Amino acid sequence: xPAEIHKTAVVSPKADIAEMVSIGPFCIVGEGAVxxxxxxxxxxxxxxxxxxxxxxxxxxxxxxxxxPPQDLKYKNEKTGVxxxxxxxxxxxxxxxxxxxxxxxxxxxxxxNFIMGYVHIAHDCKIGSSVAMANAATxxxxxxxxxxxxxxxxxxxxxxxxxxxYSMVGxxxxxxxxxxxxxxxxxxxxxxxxxxxxxxxxxxxxDESINNLKKAYKILFREKRTLKDALKKIKSELSETAEVVRxxxxxxxxxRGICR
Numbered sequence: 404x405p406a407e408i409h410k411t412a413v414v415s416p417k418a419d420i421a422e423m424v425s426i427g428p429f430c431i432v433g434e435g436a437v438x439x440x441x442x443x444x445x446x447x448x449x450x451x452x453x454x455x456x457x458x459x460x461x462x463x464x465x466x467x468x469x470x471p472p473q474d475l476k477y478k479n480e481k482t483g484v485x486x487x488x489x490x491x492x493x494x495x496x497x498x499x500x501x502x503x504x505x506x507x508x509x510x511x512x513x514x515n516f517i518m519g520y521v522h523i524a525h526d527c528k529i530g531s532s533v534a535m536a537n538a539a540t541x542x543x544x545x546x547x548x549x550x551x552x553x554x555x556x557x558x559x560x561x562x563x564x565x566x567x568y569s570m571v572g573x574x575x576x577x578x579x580x581x582x583x584x585x586x587x588x589x590x591x592x593x594x595x596x597x598x599x600x601x602x603x604x605x606x607x608x609d610e611s612i613n614n615l616k617k618a619y620k621i622l623f624r625e626k627r628t629l630k631d632a633l634k635k636i637k638s639e640l641s642e643t644a645e646v647v648r649x650x651x652x653x654x655x656x657x658r659g660i661c662r
Contacts, residue, residue, distance in 0.1 A: 412444075415452075436469070439488070453483035453500065457513070460486065466496045472525030474502040474543060487513035487531065498523045505544065512549070524561075536573065548583065550605060566652050568605060570598045579659040582622075583652050584615050584645065587661050594623060594661055611645050618646050622653070623662055629653060
């Protein structure tokens with residue numbers, strides 16, 4: 404089935420449009436853009452060149468993807484955006500192409516739900532099955548791991564990481580890394596324990612959750628240095644996949660860990 408392109412849409416002849424793609428009224432698709440099978444641009448969507456949209460994505464009105472980054476170092480170098488499959492991108496979302504100093508791409512995985520007015524800045528790396536609520540704002544080089552939830556009107560500082568299966572409450576300011584499996588909230592965010600409800604919804608066993616509770620207590624309740632806490636976790640807790648992931652995330656931090 405060939406692509407359906409509305410007569411008012413402006414699509415470069417040098418864009419790569421797959422079969423079963425739907426491009427609605429007043430969309431603009433630039434030279435070098437790639438839109439894969441089954442994706443839909445509802446209307447008034449702008450896709451700049453060197454942007455790849457995966458299969459079966461739905462992009463809603465006034466979203467802009469692949470425009471230049473808001474970075475004064477950027478001098479029109481050839482960078483881009485890569486977006487995986489089955490993503491829902493709602494109204495007025497902006498996703499900028501990469502700037503200099505990274506690997507050249509802003510990247511988004513699969514099956515994400517990106518709500519209205521979200522901003523994803525240059526060089527961000529979003530995993531899969533992430534939910535970002537209205538007006539969540541990511542500065543450059545932010546990493547959001549799989550299954551994280553970012554609440555509405557959240558601002559995340561550049562180079563900060565949001566761990567897998569974590570939950571960030573609305574109206575929060577995030578200036579340090581949020582460990583996997585935890586909950587954080589506040590104008591200067593602090594941790595509020597494990598994301599237990601979220602972990603149960605994702606099928607984590609009681610044993611896994613209990614191991615994470617023990618690790619959390621050692622890290623954040625026993626008034627230890629991070630180095631001492633990590634040493635105790637490694638010596639006293641079994642090396643389950645979840646505990647290992649938590650420890651590795653903390654060991655790689657550069658901006659500090661939210662506590």
